[in-house]
Structure formats: structure tokens, C-alpha cells
Amino acid sequence: MLSRRAFLTRAGAVGCSLAASPFVTTASFAALPTDNRLVVIILRGGMDGLDVLRPWGDAAFAQVRPGLAAERDHALDLDSFYGVHPRMAPLLPLWRAGELAFIQAVSTPYRNKRSHFDGQDILEAGTPGLEGGPERSGWLNRMLGGMPGVDARTAYTIGIDPMLLASGPFPINSWSPDVDVVLSAQGLSLLRVLYEADPAYGSALEQAVALAGQDGDQAIFETAGAPMMDAMQSNMDMGGATGGMRHVRIAEFAAQQLAKDARVACFSLGGWDTHRGQLSALNAPVKRLADALVTLKAGLDDAAWGRTTVLAMTEFGRTVRENGTKGTDHGTGGTMVLAGGALRGGRVLGHWPGLNEADLFQRRDLMPTGDVRHWAAWAIRSSFGLERGFLEDTVFPGVEMGNDPGLLS
Amino acid sequence: MFDPIMAETRFGCGLSALVAAPSSVEQMLVGLKGQDRAAQAFPIPSFEDLSAEGLAYAELLKELRRTRKAGGDGREIDRELRLMFRERIRLQIEWTWQALLRCTWSEDGFRERLAEFWFDHFSATGKNREFKKLVFPYMETAIRPHLSGRMEDLLTAVVTHPMMLHFLDQSASVGPNSAFAKKRSEKKVLRGLNENLAREVLELHTLGVEGPYTQEDVRQLAELLTGLVATRSRRTEFRNARSEPGAETVLGRSYGGDAGSINDIHAVLRDLARHPSTAAHLSWKLARHFVSDTPDPGLVKAMTDTYLETDGALAAVYETMLRHEASWRDSGAQGNAKRPFTFVASSMRALGVRAERTREIAPGRARQIVLTPMSLMGQPRETPPGPQGWPEEDTHWVTPQGVAARLQWAMSAPSLLSDPLPDPREFVVQALGPRAPAEVVFAAKAAEDRRIGTALVLMSPAFQRH
Numbered sequence: 119m120l121s122r123r124a125f126l127t128r129a130g131a132v133g134c135s136l137a138a139s140p141f142v143t144t145a146s147f148a149a150l151p152t153d154n155r156l157v158v159i160i161l162r163g164g165m166d167g168l169d170v171l172r173p174w175g176d177a178a179f180a181q182v183r184p185g186l187a188a189e190r191d192h193a194l195d196l197d198s199f200y201g202v203h204p205r206m207a208p209l210l211p212l213w214r215a216g217e218l219a220f221i222q223a224v225s226t227p228y229r230n231k232r233s234h235f236d237g238q239d240i241l242e243a244g245t246p247g248l249e250g251g252p253e254r255s256g257w258l259n260r261m262l263g264g265m266p267g268v269d270a271r272t273a274y275t276i277g278i279d280p281m282l283l284a285s286g287p288f289p290i291n292s293w294s295p296d297v298d299v300v301l302s303a304q305g306l307s308l309l310r311v312l313y314e315a316d317p318a319y320g321s322a323l324e325q326a327v328a329l330a331g332q333d334g335d336q337a338i339f340e341t342a343g344a345p346m347m348d349a350m351q352s353n354m355d356m357g358g359a360t361g362g363m364r365h366v367r368i369a370e371f372a373a374q375q376l377a378k379d380a381r382v383a384c385f386s387l388g389g390w391d392t393h394r395g396q397l398s399a400l401n402a403p404v405k406r407l408a409d410a411l412v413t414l415k416a417g418l419d420d421a422a423w424g425r426t427t428v429l430a431m432t433e434f435g436r437t438v439r440e441n442g443t444k445g446t447d448h449g450t451g452g453t454m455v456l457a458g459g460a461l462r463g464g465r466v467l468g469h470w471p472g473l474n475e476a477d478l479f480q481r482r483d484l485m486p487t488g489d490v491r492h493w494a495a496w497a498i499r500s501s502f503g504l505e506r507g508f509l510e511d512t513v514f515p516g517v518e519m520g521n522d523p524g525l526l527s
Numbered sequence: 528m529f530d531p532i533m534a535e536t537r538f539g540c541g542l543s544a545l546v547a548a549p550s551s552v553e554q555m556l557v558g559l560k561g562q563d564r565a566a567q568a569f570p571i572p573s574f575e576d577l578s579a580e581g582l583a584y585a586e587l588l589k590e591l592r593r594t595r596k597a598g599g600d601g602r603e604i605d606r607e608l609r610l611m612f613r614e615r616i617r618l619q620i621e622w623t624w625q626a627l628l629r630c631t632w633s634e635d636g637f638r639e640r641l642a643e644f645w646f647d648h649f650s651a652t653g654k655n656r657e658f659k660k661l662v663f664p665y666m667e668t669a670i671r672p673h674l675s676g677r678m679e680d681l682l683t684a685v686v687t688h689p690m691m692l693h694f695l696d697q698s699a700s701v702g703p704n705s706a707f708a709k710k711r712s713e714k715k716v717l718r719g720l721n722e723n724l725a726r727e728v729l730e731l732h733t734l735g736v737e738g739p740y741t742q743e744d745v746r747q748l749a750e751l752l753t754g755l756v757a758t759r760s761r762r763t764e765f766r767n768a769r770s771e772p773g774a775e776t777v778l779g780r781s782y783g784g785d786a787g788s789i790n791d792i793h794a795v796l797r798d799l800a801r802h803p804s805t806a807a808h809l810s811w812k813l814a815r816h817f818v819s820d821t822p823d824p825g826l827v828k829a830m831t832d833t834y835l836e837t838d839g840a841l842a843a844v845y846e847t848m849l850r851h852e853a854s855w856r857d858s859g860a861q862g863n864a865k866r867p868f869t870f871v872a873s874s875m876r877a878l879g880v881r882a883e884r885t886r887e888i889a890p891g892r893a894r895q896i897v898l899t900p901m902s903l904m905g906q907p908r909e910t911p912p913g914p915q916g917w918p919e920e921d922t923h924w925v926t927p928q929g930v931a932a933r934l935q936w937a938m939s940a941p942s943l944l945s946d947p948l949p950d951p952r953e954f955v956v957q958a959l960g961p962r963a964p965a966e967v968v969f970a971a972k973a974a975e976d977r978r979i980g981t982a983l984v985l986m987s988p989a990f991q992r993h
Contacts, residue, residue, distance in 0.1 A: 163913075230742055233730055235915055285922070294928040297903050297935055305979040308970040309934075309986060315966075316988035318864075318925045325927035326934075342975045350939050388912075393696045393723050442708075442719025443699035448726075 151267030154425045154460065154501040155376050157383045157414065158258055158494075160283060161407065161432035162238060163390030166446050167453025168438065168484065169400055170206065171220045171466065175199030178473035182439045186396055186446075196220075200466055205404035208412055212457060216527070217415075219463040221454040221493050223471050225434060225486035227516075232448035234391065237433030242283035244491055244514045255286025257491075258384055261498055261513050262288040271379035276368045277386065284384055291325060291380075295371040296364070299323075299330040300349045302342040369410040373417025376426065385410075390432060394443035411457045424459035427497050427526060431455075435484050438473055451484030454493060460501065462527040467493075491517045493525070500526040528855050532960045537862070537993045538817060538849070539636025541873030544957040546634055552849045558635035559675050559842065565629035565639065566671065569882070571622050574661060574668035574690070578761035581657045584611050585759075615660050620893045622663040623908055624885045627897070630872035631880055641674045641845075642666065643868065644816050648809075649685045649732065650911035651694040658693050661761070662909040665690035678809070678839030679800035686728055686796055687789075689757035695724035695914060702753040702771025702787075710768075720771075725749035727914045733799040735808035744777050751775040751795055754787045765789040778802070806834035812919075813848060817993075820863060820920050823853035862992035864921040867904035870933060871897065871940075874985050877958035878945040888943070896940050903932035933991075937982035951980025959989050 173179050174190050175198060194201040196213060200220075212218040227247065228240045240247065244257030262273055263286065274291045275284040284290045301309070306327065313320035327338065339346035365387055372383040387410060389403035407430060415423055435452025451471070456463065471477050471485035479485045491514040498504055498513065500522075510517050531548040534555060535541055542548065549555045587608055594601040630639045646666045653659030669688040673681035685691055692698045700721035701708050711718050725748035729740045754770030757763060770787025780798060783791035799805060810830035814822035826848065833847040834840075848854050865873060888896065901908055905924060911917060923929075942948050951971035955963050967987040974980030984990060 231736075232742070233726070233736055234913065236736060292926050292928065294903075297928055297931040299931045299934060300938060301934065301982075302975060302979060304973075304975055305983065308973060308979075308983055311966055312970055312983065312987045316992075318921060319930060319988055319991065322925050322927050322930040323934075326931035329927055330931060342979055350935070391913075393721060394699050441721055442701050442703075443696060443721055445696075445721075447722055 150379060150381070151265060151272070152381055152502055155381050155383075155422065155427070155458075156497065156501050157372060157376070157426065157428040157458075158283060159407070159410065159428065159430040160238070160242065160281070160384070160386040161390050161403070161430055162234070162386050162388040163392075163403075163432075164234060164237070164434050164436055164448055165390040165403070165432040165452060166392060166396065166400065166436040167222060167432075167451070168435070169396065169446075170203045170404060170455070171196075171222060171453050172201045172203070173199060173222075173470065173473070174201050176470075176473050182473055184440070185444050186440050196466065203400065203404045205401050206408055208408045209457070212411070212415070213464055216464040217457060217459055217461055218411075219456040219461055219525075220466045221456065221468045221488065221490075222466060223451045223468050223484055223486055224454055224488040224490045224493065225451050226490055228434065229450065232434065232450075234433060234448070237448075239282060241431060241433045241490070242281065244494075246516045256281065256283040257494070257513050258283045258382065259286030259288045259290065261502075261504065262290070262382065264504060264508050264512060265502055268381070273382040273384075274372065274375050274380050275384050276372055277364070281384060281386065291329065291375075293325070293329040293371070295367045297326075297330070298349070299326050299338070300346055302339050302346060305342065306338055365406045365410050366413050369413035370417055373414050376414075377418055377422055387430075392436070392445050393441070393447060394445035396440070396445045399445070407455065414457075415459075420459070426458040427460045427501055428457040429454065429494060429497055430457075431490050431494070437482050438478055438484055439482070449483035450479045451486040454490060456497075456525070460526045462524060467523065467525075489517060492519060493523070495519050496523055496525050528852060529849075530855060532962065533855055533857075535636060536960075537854075538640060540630035540633060540639050540869065541636070541876045541990075542958060542960050543631075543876045543879065545879050546632060546876075552846070555635075555637050555849060556842065556846055559638055559641075559845070561635075563638070563671070565633040565635065566667070568632065569625040569628045571625050571663050571667045574664040574688075574761075577661055577664045578689070581660065582760055584608070585657065587611070617890050619660070619663075619909075620890045620898070623897055624882075624893070626663070626868075627872050627875055628880075628882050628885065630869075631875045632882075636876075637845075638674060639872075640817070640869070642671055643866075644813070645670050645674060645681065647911065647916035648812065649681075649691070650914055650916040651685075651688075651690045652910055653690075654694065657761075658690065659909075661690060673841075675842040675845070676840075677800075678805070678834075678841055679797045681841070682732060682800045683793055683796045686724070686732065687755060687763050687792065689761045689763050691724065692755060692757040692763065695727055696721045697724040697752060698756045700724070700749065700753055701769045702750060704772055705753065705769050707766070707768040720746075720749055720753065722746065722749040725752055728796075728799065731915055733808070734802060734804040738802075738804040738808065740778060747775040748777045748795065751777065751782055751791060755789070755792060765792075801838050803831075803835060806839065807831045810834055810844065813844065814854075815919050816863070817848065818854050818863075819858055819861065823851075823856075826851045826853040863919075864924045864992055866917065866924060867901045867906040867929075867933070868908065870904070870985075870991065871901060871936065873990075874937070874941065875944060877954070877985070877990075878941055878949070878981075879957075880944045884944060884946075892943075896943055900932060900936040900940065903928070904936070905929050905932070930986075934982065934986055937985040938978060941981050941985070942978055948977040948981050951977055951984060954981055955984045958984050959987070964989050 172187055209218050226240045228237050242256050262268055270289055275281045277294050313323055368385050376383055387406050392399040431454050432452050434450055436446035436449040441447050469487040471487050475481055477485055495509045495514050495517055506519055510519055529552050531550060535548045591601045591604045633639050652662055669684045673684055701718040703719050708718055722745055726745045730736045734740055750771040754765045756766055767787055772785055774781045774783050777795055782795050811827050814827050829851055830844050830847050834844050837843045898908060951974055955968050955971040967989055970983045971980045974983055
């Protein structure tokens with residue numbers, strides 16, 4: 119088996135070579151390939167789908183979750199069967215506008231070992247298992263490789279988490295809005311000479327310079343004079359001051375790029391591993407997800423948001439029953455969260471398997487009745503029109519797409 | 528084979544103009560087995576000392592609640608609590624400085640690198656305010672004394688440590704058929720098994736994710752671990768009432784009987800530490816960390832053999848690594864990129880930053896100079912991404928974001944840490960040694976000023992990579 123870590127090493131060597139970097143030469147760009155936009159959010163740690171999307175209508179729910187979901191709040195109802203976590207409340211207007219949807223009881227093909235790291239690898243690789251050889255890459259990267267007319271402006275991976283999802287031969291921009299490059303023009307040219315022999319550093323520097331110039335403030339100064347010193351000082355004073363809102367800045371940056379030439383963005387949100395005290399422990403990650411979705415919508419005009427689909431997915435769901443410590447352990451079937459103006463939302467999709475012991479996977483987890491890759495494949499096909507064969511063979515090997523679920527409006 | 532410059536750049540904390548490099552593998556090993564001089568020079572308190580202080584804080588907090596409930600305003604107590612809290616934030620920064628100063632001045636840089644390696648392997652962090660402050664003391668007490676001892680002692684010290692019991696939820700795990708669970712179920716307060724620690728011991732700490740274990744082994748080990756708790760005073764205790772009755776079978780071997788015991792836990796940890804999969808997993812991980820993201824298979828094999836022959840005597844495994852020809856190959860742009868902590872530490876070593884200078888910097892400023900930059904480089908101190916620690920591969924660190932943050936630091940921090948800045952033409956030799964690449968020597972000379980010259984040396988591939 120090739121691990122995530124081994125994979126990323128090789129992918130980096132291939133994917134980020136200096137020659138492949140679009141920033142080295144001033145390429146002239148053709149027209150944009152599409153107006154549609156896709157955002158993928160990886161929810162790391164195993165989101166408890168049953169707490170985010172609460173199946174109140176199932177009589178067994180209150181029994182398996184006596185401490186976690188004992189009281190139904192009708193203000194949080196989606197319909198007669200489902201309600202949402204209290205921190206999802208800011209998203210209810212999106213639900214009513216048909217811009218929010220859920221898919222329940224889905225999983226990757228990963229079974230039994232319930233490791234975060236393997237689970238995330240499979241989720242991001244989009245493959246049936248961990249096998250895959252040195253050519254292993256992320257499904258988002260393979261998708262871009264098969265889209266006609268895309269170029270280096272098209273896709274961004276944002277934030278400091280490693281994203282296997284975006285790794286592979288297609289060059290994807292990677293940036294976190296917390297840093298800046300402040301240097302004199304002469305210093306930069308000397309540094310470029312140093313990096314001629316080290317393509318990994320060279321490519322990272324060129325992308326950093328290009329990206330630093332895009333988030334508003336000046337980066338490269340003619341000389342090492344006072345303006346450069348001031349910029350350096352302000353960077354240092356600012357860094358970390360808004361650290362707790364990092365997810366908001368990530369979503370803002372994503373929206374900025376999607377409003378311009380970018381059509382694909384991905385980032386991750388962590389903190390979902392709620393083994394104990396879930397009643398309070400789940401508040402922060404759910405709030406961050408809601409914040410991120412609201413921020414994306416706010417950062418795009420109606421036309422752009424109307425062509426945007428957001429897929430939020432996690433490596434696995436959690437145990438159906440609460441554990442002995444008022445939390446939940448690693449499980450199998452989970453929930454996808456979808457948002458965006460392109461969506462035909464206001465629906466909970468997927469097939470509900472039930473919560474009785476006999477309905478569960480290994481008598482402990484929500485039975486997966488659908489494959490996250492199936493839904494992601496349809497989101498891609500509906501957004502970008504990629505061929506079904508390409509999606510089933512290359513992007514998500516082994517997936518059978520079946521009938522069009524009509525995700526987008 | 529052995530080379531004093533590589534001994535410092537690859538296995539140590541980088542070159543120093545003021546501290547001599549080791550002259551042989553023997554000297555490196557003797558240093559490792561000798562006194563921990565860096566820890567004596569730059570002490571960090573033990574876990575026990577600090578948790579007593581944490582307890583005082585908790586007691587005071589309780590007293591404040593009692594006072595307010597009784598109608599008092601508790602202003603005095605509140606003031607004292609604030610002072611204690613502020614003092615602890617100051618200590619966080621002080622300990623970060625201590626860790627960096629150990630690297631800056633150590634005659635035994637390999638020990639500091641090993642401390643980082645094993646802290647990363649046994650990543651743990653606090654999930655509440657009390658434990659958050661105890662990460663450095665945990666490293667100091669559970670890990671540092673065992674760096675060159677036997678794996679089973681290191682493993683046992685870590686897995687039974689209050690910090691790990693807290694971090695991986697062991698303190699809350701209760702045998703489903705234990706006396707404790709039965710008593711609770713009568714009162715309808717359910718407490719049960721939590722598999723978190725058991726899973727990570729098998730997957731991360733010992734066998735590795737490809738190791739020969741099943742979900743049933745995880746469950747059985749979790750049952751075997753029941754009884755182990757961190758007490759309110761942050762000490763480890765074995766509580767028989769919480770222990771799952773009966774024997775458990777882990778990897779085909781049976782442990783314990785009707786009465787649970789800490790000895791059964793020690794026994795399973797010893798067996799896991801000596802397991803062939805553990806030997807291979809840890810040897811690979813060490814070789815990968817110190818030598819290359821894609822280590823020579825012969826090197827890994829030799830280390831694994833030593834590990835198995837010695838039942839996990841870590842010093843012997845290190846010796847095999849240090850005596851292997853593949854460990855000393857010059858890998859140029861293929862060498863491992865330094866992690867942010869080691870980049871900052873080795874920069875301070877190259878600059879010869881004095882301890883007194885760090886003490887003059889106010890805590891808020893120190894945060895801007897050291898803690899925030901390390902977060903932006905992708906490695907916030909004391910907050911690993913999870914129990915698996917930081918990714919090893921360079922592609923995690925050599926990113927636009929990571930390189931920009933390193934450059935930002937290299938441009939701004941050295942002048943605050945070292946006044947005056949060195950002449951870049953001399954600094955390039957201090958930092959990279961007499962074999963400094965010609966293009967870096969040129970860049971140092973051609974830079975507009977000392978600040979940029981120093982930054983270019985620190986950002987050069989020769990300095991960035993081990």
C-alpha cells in the first residue's frame with residue numbers, strides 16, 4: 119500500500135516542477151472553460167452526520183442518543199423527519215432558498231479499520247481502496263486533468279493542511295491568506311538564482327510571489343527601503359491576530375478567486391473527532407462549516423453564486439450509539455453537506471437505512487446506502503459536463519454512476 | 528561516511544560558529560549516553576511540578592465560585608487567578624525559548640533532534656485549559672529521559688502518562704462489565720469503552736497502520752487498558768473497579784485474568800514494543816525523518832535487524848543508522864526540508880543567539896517573533912494536527928505558503944534576535960561551513976544590505992535542507 123505520506127512526496131516531485139509552473143513564464147490565457155464553479159470541503163476527523171442532520175422522525179434516534187439529541191427543537195426542523203444541529207441555524211435561509219441539501223447514509227468504500235488517516239486518503243484519492251501505485255493522486259486533480267480548456271488560473275487549494283485531494287500532475291495553486299512575501303526586487307532575483315537547483319523551492323516561491331500580489335497589498339519593493347520595512351512590520355503585527363477566524367479568511371479568499379478566473383477551490387475544516395463531550399465539542403466545527411458557507415455566498419455576486427456548487431464531505435460517520443463518554447467513536451455511514459446557488463436544494467437525498475440494531479453496519483454504525491463518490495461524480499458531471507466514462511474510470515475508478523439524481527437546477 | 532558538517536546539518540541542529548561539531552560517530556553516541564547538559568542549562572519543569580501548580584489554579588477557581596455563590600464579589604481571588612493565568616502564558620513562551628536555546632547551544636544536537644522526533648511520534652496535546660499548559664512538561668518527563676533507552680520503556684512511559692490518557696480519552700474509558708459500569712447503569716448514568724488510545728497505540732505508536740491487527744485486537748486492547756486513568760491531580764492510577772473483567776487476547780496472546788492489573792498493561796506494551804512490525808515501522812520512520820523521504824531499503828533493513836536483535840534498544844538502532852553508508856550520502860535538492868521548528872532553531876544556532884537576548888523580549892513580542900511565524904510555516908508549537916504528528920514529506924512543508932512564511936521570518940526575526948546582524952559574507956560560512964555553495968556565497972555578497980543577505984543565506988536550499 120502506498121501511504122498518503124509517500125504519495126504526497128511523489129506527487130510533489132511531479133506536480134510542482136518549475137517548468138510546469140505557470141508563473142515562470144507569462145502565459146497568455148485563453149477564454150475560461152466554464153462559468154460553473156465547484157468547491158470541495160474536506161471535513162477532517164469524521165463528522166457525526168447524525169448530530170449535524172438529526173433524524174428525529176426515526177423512533178430509535180432518541181434511544182441511541184439519549185444524551186446528545188434528547189430534545190427536538192422545531193425551529194431547527196428541515197421537514198417532518200429531519201432537523202439540524204443548532205449551529206447550522208445560519209444556513210436555514212439557504213435551505214429555504216433551495217441552496218442547501220444533504221445526502222445521508224453515504225460513505226467511501228473504506229470499511230472496518232476506521233483510521234482517520236486511511237479514511238481521508240481514500241476519500242481524497244477517490245479510489246476503492248488504498249492500493250494504487252505511484253501514480254496515485256487526488257480525484258479533484260484528475261478531474262482537472264480531464265477538463266478541456268482549464269489552465270493554471272482554474273484551481274486553488276487553500277490553507278495549510280495537506281490536500282491529497284488536489285495533488286497530482288495538474289498544477290493547482292496553493293495558498294493561505296495569512297502570509298505575504300515582502301522583499302526587494304534585487305533580493306528576489308538573487309533568491310531565484312539560489313532556487314534554480316531546487317525546483318520544489320523555486321516553484322513554491324514563484325507561486326507565493328504571484329499569490330501574495332493578489333491579496334491586496336504590495337509584495338515586491340523596488341528597493342530595501344522604508345516602505346518595505348513598514349510592510350514587513352505590519353505583517354508581523356497582524357499575523358495571528360485573527361487566527362481564530364482562519365476558516366473565514368480561507369472562504370473569503372476562495373470567493374475572491376472564484377469571482378475572478380478560478381472555477382475550482384478546495385480546503386479543509388477540522389475538529390470533527392468528537393470522542394467525548396460531543397454536546398459542546400461539536401459546536402465549534404459546525405459553526406466553522408456554517409461560517410464558511412455563508413462567507414462563500416457573501417463573497418460572490420448572485421450570478422457567480424448561482425453557478426456554484428459546494429460539496430462538504432468527511433472520511434466516515436460515527437457510531438450510531440453514543441459511547442460511554444458522551445461522545446461517539448469512529449463509524450462508517452455519514453452525511454454529505456451540499457450548498458450553492460446552482461443546487462436544486464432544500465432536499466435530503468439518499469436512502470435512509472434506519473437505526474434499529476439489525477439495520478446497522480456491524481451492529482454499530484449507520485449502514486452506508488450510497489457512495490460519496492457517486493454523488494461527487496454527478497456534481498462534477500452536472501457542473502462541468504465531463505463524460506461519464508471518464509468519471510467512472512479515471513476520476514472515481516469503479517464507480518457506477520447510474521441514473522442522474524438531478525442535483526443541480 | 529561520517530562527516531562533521533553533515534553530523535550537524537543532517538543529524539543535529541545545524542552549524543554553529545561557537546560550538547564545535549562532533550568529530551566522530553563515537554562522539555555522537557557518547558554525547559547521547561552522557562548527561563543531558565542542554566536540559567540542565569535551559570531547564571523546563573517536570574510534569575509533576577507543573578500539575579501541582581495547575582491544581583492550585585483549579586482550587587482557587589472553585590473558591591471563587593463558592594465565594595460568589597455566597598454573595599461575595601471575590602475580587603481578590605479573581606485578581607490572583609488572572610495573575611496566575613498571565614504567568615502561565617509567560618511560561619509557554621519561556622519554554623519555547625528554552626527548547627530553541629537548547630538547539631542553539633547544544634554540543635549534542637542529535638539529542639535535540641531525537642527529542643523532536645519522539646515528541647512527534649507520541650504527539651499529544653491538551654484538550655482543556657489545564658492540560659494545554661502541560662505539553663512541554665510532558666515531553667520533558669515522559670519522553671526525554673527515554674530517548675536512548677529501550678523502546679518498551681519509552682512506550683510504557685508515554686502510553687501510561689496522564690497526558691496521553693487525557694489526550695486519547697483513556698481516562699474516560701470504562702470496562703462495559705466492570706463493577707464501575709454496573710453501579711453506574713443502576714443510576715442510569717452510562718459509562719463505557721473508548722477505543723481511541725488502543726487504536727492509536729497499534730496504528731501509530733507500534734505496529735503501524737499496515738500492521739497485522741484487526742478491529743477485534745483494537746477492542747481487546749481497549750478492554751485491557753480499562754482501569755488506567757489520569758486522576759484529578761494528574762497522576763496515573765489503575766482503578767480495578769473500571770477494569771473489564773476476564774482475560775483479553777491481543778495479537779493472539781492472552782493477557783490478564785479476572786482481576787485486572789497494571790502489570791498486564793505493561794506486559795502487552797512490552798510485547799508490542801518488541802514486535803517485528805514495530806521494529807520495521809519505527810526503523811523506517813527514523814530513517815525517513817533523518818535521512819530521506821525515500822530511505823535506502825538496506826538502511827531500514829539494517830536498523831530493523833538491530834532493533835530485533837536488541838529487543839528495541841534505541842541507542843543501538845541509532846548507532847546502526849549512524850554507521851551506515853547510506854545515511855551519509857549527499858542528496859542535494861533531495862535532502863529532507865527542515866521542519867519549521869528546526870529551521871528556526873538552526874537559524875538561531877547559526878546566528879549564535881544569546882539566552883540573555885531572548886529574555887529581554889517581552890512575551891507579546893516573542894509571540895510575534897517565534898510562535899506565530901511557526902504556525903504560518905505550518906507547524907504551530909504544541910499543537911500537532913492529531914495523534915499521528917506532522918507529515919514527513921517535503922511537499923507538506925515546501926509550499927507557497929510555507930516558503931513565504933519562512934522568508935517573512937528570515938527577513939524580520941534575525942535582526943531582533945542578533946544585534947548587530949552578522950556580515951553576510953562571514954555568516955554564509957558560519958551557517959553553511961567551508962563547503963558553502965558558490966551561488967550562496969555570491970548572493971550573500973551581492974545583497975543590498977545585511978538583512979537581505981542574512982535572509983538569503985537562511986533561505987538557501989543548502990540551509991533549508993538537512
